[in-house]
Amino acid sequence: MNAPEFQRNIPADSTSPAASDRLAAIASGQVVPADIHAEVRAEDPLIRVEKFNLSYGAKQVLFDVDLPIPRGKVTALIGPSGCGKSTLLRSVNRMNDLIDTVSVSGGIRLTEDDVYGRGVDVIELRRRMGMVFQKSNPFPMSIRENVVYALRINGERNRRVLDSVCEKALRGAALWDEVKDRLDESALGMSGGQQQRLCIARAIAAEPEVLLMDEPCSALDPIATTKVEELILHLRGDYTVLIVTHNMQQASRVSDYTAFMYLGQVVEYGPTVRLFTNPHLKETEDYITGRFG
Amino acid sequence: MAASGRSSVRAISLLAQGEPMVWLSAFGLVMGLVMVTSLVVLVFWQGLTTFWPAPVVEITTRDGAVVMGEVTRSETFRPEPSLVAGLDAEAQEAARAEMARRDGRLHRRLVRTGNFELTGEHFRWVEDFGVSPEGETRPAWAIVYERRAWGRFYGTPAGFVAGDSLIATDPQEIWNLYRRHRHDDDAGEFAIRTATAAGQVKDIALNDIVRAYPANRLSLAEKAGLYLGRWWEFLTAEPREANSEGGVFPAIFGTVLMTLGMTILVVPFGVMSALYLREYAKQGWLTSVVRISINNLAGVPSIVFGVFGLGFFSYFLGGGIDALFFADKLPNPTFGTGGIMWASLTLALLTLPVVIVATEEALSAVPDSMREGSFACGATRWQTIRRVVLPRSLPGIMTGAILAMARGAGEVAPLMLVGAVKLAPDLPLDLHFPFLHPERSFMHLGFHIYDLGFQSQNSEAAKPMVFTTTLLLMGIVLFLNAAAIMLRTRLARKYTGSRF
Numbered sequence: 185m186n187a188p189e190f191q192r193n194i195p196a197d198s199t200s201p202a203a204s205d206r207l208a209a210i211a212s213g214q215v216v217p218a219d220i221h222a223e224v225r226a227e228d229p230l231i232r233v234e235k236f237n238l239s240y241g242a243k244q245v246l247f248d249v250d251l252p253i254p255r256g257k258v259t260a261l262i263g264p265s266g267c268g269k270s271t272l273l274r275s276v277n278r279m280n281d282l283i284d285t286v287s288v289s290g291g292i293r294l295t296e297d298d299v300y301g302r303g304v305d306v307i308e309l310r311r312r313m314g315m316v317f318q319k320s321n322p323f324p325m326s327i328r329e330n331v332v333y334a335l336r337i338n339g340e341r342n343r344r345v346l347d348s349v350c351e352k353a354l355r356g357a358a359l360w361d362e363v364k365d366r367l368d369e370s371a372l373g374m375s376g377g378q379q380q381r382l383c384i385a386r387a388i389a390a391e392p393e394v395l396l397m398d399e400p401c402s403a404l405d406p407i408a409t410t411k412v413e414e415l416i417l418h419l420r421g422d423y424t425v426l427i428v429t430h431n432m433q434q435a436s437r438v439s440d441y442t443a444f445m446y447l448g449q450v451v452e453y454g455p456t457v458r459l460f461t462n463p464h465l466k467e468t469e470d471y472i473t474g475r476f477g
Numbered sequence: 478m479a480a481s482g483r484s485s486v487r488a489i490s491l492l493a494q495g496e497p498m499v500w501l502s503a504f505g506l507v508m509g510l511v512m513v514t515s516l517v518v519l520v521f522w523q524g525l526t527t528f529w530p531a532p533v534v535e536i537t538t539r540d541g542a543v544v545m546g547e548v549t550r551s552e553t554f555r556p557e558p559s560l561v562a563g564l565d566a567e568a569q570e571a572a573r574a575e576m577a578r579r580d581g582r583l584h585r586r587l588v589r590t591g592n593f594e595l596t597g598e599h600f601r602w603v604e605d606f607g608v609s610p611e612g613e614t615r616p617a618w619a620i621v622y623e624r625r626a627w628g629r630f631y632g633t634p635a636g637f638v639a640g641d642s643l644i645a646t647d648p649q650e651i652w653n654l655y656r657r658h659r660h661d662d663d664a665g666e667f668a669i670r671t672a673t674a675a676g677q678v679k680d681i682a683l684n685d686i687v688r689a690y691p692a693n694r695l696s697l698a699e700k701a702g703l704y705l706g707r708w709w710e711f712l713t714a715e716p717r718e719a720n721s722e723g724g725v726f727p728a729i730f731g732t733v734l735m736t737l738g739m740t741i742l743v744v745p746f747g748v749m750s751a752l753y754l755r756e757y758a759k760q761g762w763l764t765s766v767v768r769i770s771i772n773n774l775a776g777v778p779s780i781v782f783g784v785f786g787l788g789f790f791s792y793f794l795g796g797g798i799d800a801l802f803f804a805d806k807l808p809n810p811t812f813g814t815g816g817i818m819w820a821s822l823t824l825a826l827l828t829l830p831v832v833i834v835a836t837e838e839a840l841s842a843v844p845d846s847m848r849e850g851s852f853a854c855g856a857t858r859w860q861t862i863r864r865v866v867l868p869r870s871l872p873g874i875m876t877g878a879i880l881a882m883a884r885g886a887g888e889v890a891p892l893m894l895v896g897a898v899k900l901a902p903d904l905p906l907d908l909h910f911p912f913l914h915p916e917r918s919f920m921h922l923g924f925h926i927y928d929l930g931f932q933s934q935n936s937e938a939a940k941p942m943v944f945t946t947t948l949l950l951m952g953i954v955l956f957l958n959a960a961a962i963m964l965r966t967r968l969a970r971k972y973t974g975s976r977f
């Protein structure tokens with residue numbers, strides 16, 4: 185793990201500008217190739233983001249993003265506010281389609297399927313992914329119906345199936361014990377933290393291939409945060425998780441790989457342990473240690 | 478120090494201090510409240526007291542005439558000099574004395590004297606100075622008859638007639654006989670021979686009598702019974718005497734049915750329009766134009782909707798239906814004239830903007846994060862609308878429906894053109910196939926009020942009924958609204974988790 189060849193500030197195969205100039209180059213509008221560690225390349229990617237560009241109207245916010253996301257692993261996206269983490273996350277399940285002004289180029293592949301391909305069934309695509317938002321968004325219905333929502337809209341009627349899915353998902357989200365006696369009450373009467381865990385339960389209920397999480401713990405207390413982190417660790421292996429977080433400790437605790445983004449570009453992407461202890465780039469270290477800016 | 482501080486406060490402009498604005502707005506609120514309260518109190522007082530039985534007075538005037546009846550109201554008036562000058566000496570003296578006391582005014586009472594077929598009048602003014610001394614009594618056996626025709630009759634019983642023979646002359650006996658026979662099948666064989674105050678005699682057949690009572694002999698309980706009986710009749714019976722007597726049941730029925738029909742028509746239409754505008758349509762200048770037009774529609778005078786309803790629904794659609802399906806009945810129109818369905822449709826059109834605006838507001842209050850959550854679960858747009866957006870906005874939509882209902886129930890002008898009538902022979906819903914008769918014209922409380930107040934021949938008698946009918950209409954609107962609000966509260970609790 186702490187092999188000597190990963191010395192900081194000594195990118196092994198760097199053809200990019202001098203390390204200290206990278207962020208300045210990005211800020212000046214240049215597209216700088218990301219430093220992607222070999223370990224990432226060695227993984228089997230479930231999702232491949234390839235030369236992906238996205239603009240809101242005339243304003244481009246993602247530039248040639250290349251990001252293979254390993255199957256069954258937890259990948260964290262970090263970076264300063266406004267750098268496009270949420271946008272990238274929402275691009276994976278095409279939530280950005282809901283915004284009229286968005287235009288994209290390049291591609292995202294989920295296994296072999298082109299997410300932005302012609303004739304892709306977006307509904308079908310979204311059913312293969314679960315998403316947890318920064319702000320909890322339970323639906324105006326009972327707790328039970330919230331959890332099994334994805335199955336319901338898929339036409340599942342069997343009460344026994346729904347009940348078992350509901351319990352499993354709630355247990356998975358560490359919420360079962362708190363709500364098992366009031367499954368038929370409105371979800372809007374729960375506390376904020378409970379609501380967020382409910383949204384996680386909802387996202388995993390249909391057993392999606394991918395779980396997209398956008399700062400899922402930013403509104404949670406430490407105990408709930410711990411529960412969610414345990415949940416993510418538990419999901420690793422079965423699910424491919426892509427998580428956006430501002431919390432460096434969290435990223436280091438839950439993720440296998442971490443990508444550092446800056447102004448719409450990936451700067452460095454590698455195993456979390458590497459990135460946090462021994463990054464290739466000084467910029468990454470500065471950001472992670474809080475010396476950024 | 479204190480003095481200078483005060484003067485610096487005084488230097489600030491009155492408006493800038495804010496205090497006067499507080500008082501001004503409070504004044505505005507108080508004025509509004511006072512006006513509303515006085516309206517409600519007036520309607521309640523007049524509406525509630527109309528049916529309470531008044532005593533019957535017998536008044537002998539100085540010129541020797543005797544009138545008997547109920548005092549309905551009184552007023553003071555400033556007499557023409559010629560009126561006093563034309564009086565005989567005694568009356569003139571009384572009048573002058575009264576004018577001296579009352580600052581040049583005289584007091585008079587309006588007595589409901591009835592007996593129209595004998596006197597040609599229902600009411601008579603009696604001036605105080607015209608009453609001879611000790612000329613006012615309350616005859617113990619004065620009886621008030623409410624009849625099926627000719628209005629009320631006032632008199633004292635002189636005999637009980639069975640067939641051709643007179644079988645009783647004692648008032649108590651007559652009364653007992655009346656009570657025994659009034660519900661008989663052959664009640665028409667019996668009559669009460671009644672002497673009027675003017676000395677005339679008339680036999681009143683028992684089957685002509687709707688209600689008769691010795692007004693001055695009633696105990697409080699009997700009065701209360703009579704009062705409730707009249708309310709019951711009012712609520713459940715058909716109108717009599719050109720609507721000025723009897724009940725308003727057909728009007729209640731018509732009002733409620735028309736309002737419910739309107740609500741059932743307008744809510745789906747309005748909600749669908751709003752859904753399209755808010756959830757499906759691409760927002761742009763076209764949707765803005767549509768929105769502005771809808772808002773303007775709310776400002777169009779309601780009679781214009783009536784004209785449209787008559788022209789389009791009744792004549793065009795109704796005429797078309799008649800030509801296709803009821804050709805054998807032509808030239809008598811079936812659907813081609815006013816009817817409860819056309820009235821409901823017209824009012825639905827009238828209240829459509831209310832529902833659309835309220836629904837749009839409710840839809841836009843649904844947070845986008847909820848929609849996103851649903852889409853992220855793989856829901857289609859329609860699934861998102863049906864399962865998340867609509868439930869969440871249901872209370873707001875209900876508010877729109879309530880507003881529409883309140884507006885529609887109180888609307889009269891367009892109804893006059895598309896189906897509300899003074900007197901409808903049949904209810905639009907009955908036990909004969911096909912039970913609901915959407916082509917039938919109907920009675921409506923609002924139109925009934927107008928008819929009573931301004932179209933009645935016996936307007937003095939109809940006037941109190943205006944208030945009772947108004948009270949009833951207010952009650953019905955209140956009831957419908959309360960029911961809808963209760964429903965909304967329950968839904969809101971279910972879908973938004975908020976508790977009121």
Ligand SMILES: Nc1ncnc2c1ncn2[C@@H]1O[C@H](COP(=O)(O)OP(=O)(O)OP(=O)(O)O)[C@@H](O)[C@H]1O
Nearest residue numbers: 240243245263264265266267268269270271272283
């Ligand atoms: N709907 C939108 N329309 C126009 N611009 C947008 C929209 N959403 C985001 N942006 C812009 O895109 C850029 C990236 O936004 P994004 O939300 O992806 O940032 P982020 O990395 O998630 O930031 P944060 O950490 O604060 O959540 C920002 O500059 C933002 O202003």
Ligand SMILES: [Mg+2]
Nearest residue numbers: 269270271398
């Ligand atoms: Mg974000």
